[in-house]
Amino acid sequence: MIKISLDNLEAIVNFHAEEVEQYINFDALQQRERIYVKTNLEKILKVTPEEHDNIIQDAKHNNIDNNRLKKAFVGGKDNGGSIGYTKFSSKATSTYNAYTLAEKLNVNVCPYCNRNYTFTIKNKNAKSTRPDFDHFYDKNTYPILALSFYNLIPSCILCNSRLKSRTKFSTTTHLHPYQESFNDFAKFKLKIEKCSFYYDENGFEITLKTKEPRAQKIIDDFALQTLYDKHKDIVLELIQKAQIYNESYLDELMQNYEGTLFKNREDLLRLVTCGYVSDDDLHKRPLSKLIKDISEELELL
Numbered sequence: 001m002i003k004i005s006l007d008n009l010e011a012i013v014n015f016h017a018e019e020v021e022q023y024i025n026f027d028a029l030q031q032r033e034r035i036y037v038k039t040n041l042e043k044i045l046k047v048t049p050e051e052h053d054n055i056i057q058d059a060k061h062n063n064i065d066n067n068r069l070k071k072a073f074v075g076g077k078d079n080g081g082s083i084g085y086t087k088f089s090s091k092a093t094s095t096y097n098a099y100t101l102a103e104k105l106n107v108n109v110c111p112y113c114n115r116n117y118t119f120t121i122k123n124k125n126a127k128s129t130r131p132d133f134d135h136f137y138d139k140n141t142y143p144i145l146a147l148s149f150y151n152l153i154p155s156c157i158l159c160n161s162r163l164k165s166r167t168k169f170s171t172t173t174h175l176h177p178y179q180e181s182f183n184d185f186a187k188f189k190l191k192i193e194k195c196s197f198y199y200d201e202n203g204f205e206i207t208l209k210t211k212e213p214r215a216q217k218i219i220d221d222f223a224l225q226t227l228y229d230k231h232k233d234i235v236l237e238l239i240q241k242a243q244i245y246n247e248s249y250l251d252e253l254m255q256n257y258e259g260t261l262f263k264n265r266e267d268l269l270r271l272v273t274c275g276y277v278s279d280d281d282l283h284k285r286p287l288s289k290l291i292k293d294i295s296e297e298l299e300l301l
């Protein structure tokens with residue numbers, strides 16, 4: 001999992017909170033509940049991951065009915081028609097919607113798996129696509145968070161719909177992509193099994209290790225160990241590249257091409273490894289965390 005870090009995050013959060021209000025069906029709430037939601041609306045829509053549990057508990061404490069919250073915030077066929085998150089996530093709306101949010105976030109690789117691209121294409125006359133928005137706290141159990149900015153995780157359809165599906169997530173059980181990253185908690189490691197590892201994928205294993213239980217839950221619930229086993233071809237190439245691109249050959253390439261083909265050594269290493277290897281850039285290309293960790297182990301970096 002790669003942390004979502006954006007320079008203009010605060011501006012996007014503020015804009016989202018202002019614009020998304022139009023999707024809430026206040027009429028679905030009783031008067032007392034309506035007053036509660038309206039009074040706390042900014043807090044609800046901008047609530048940070050650390051405070052998600054408090055918002056849930058506070059609504060419970062104030063006896064705000066979950067079914068009516070569902071009608072107000074989620075919408076959908078059984079819950080009050082096209083309003084709430086259901087309408088927000090539809091491309092039929094011409095105002096601010098999930099496509100607008102996805103464009104603003106510009107998160108182009110799934111933060112959960114770092115395997116799949118999640119580009120946003122919004123085009124009136126052609127096919128459109130965008131990342132899914134995973135509700136970190138699921139919207140049926142916690143409808144009050146259905147439109148809250150930090151509860152909407154841009155992610156690939158495999159992670160959201162196939163792998164996470166109905167699994168319950170919370171900030172106490174799982175790392176949250178707006179708070180944390182695998183960089184602080186988990187590492188890919190290479191385990192050499194046979195001397196054929198230079199040319200044979202069966203000669204080694206890749207393991208994704210962590211001592212942090214919340215990172216382990218992410219690994220398990222998104223089947224990351226099993227899925228990354230499918231990327232042994234990339235690791236085999238790195239093993240081979242580490243032999244070819246030794247220190248003296250890298251120095252020679254820098255001498256010959258610095259300032260013409262490469263801006264700096266990081267540029268050259270990106271070309272060699274095919275990954276964005278700086279910690280701040282891991283989100284830019286699929287498999288970058290795998291490539292960075294294994295390249296470090298092979299002393300390519």
Ligand SMILES: [Zn+2]
Pocket residue numbers: 110111112113114115116155156157158159160
């Ligand atoms: Zn994914």
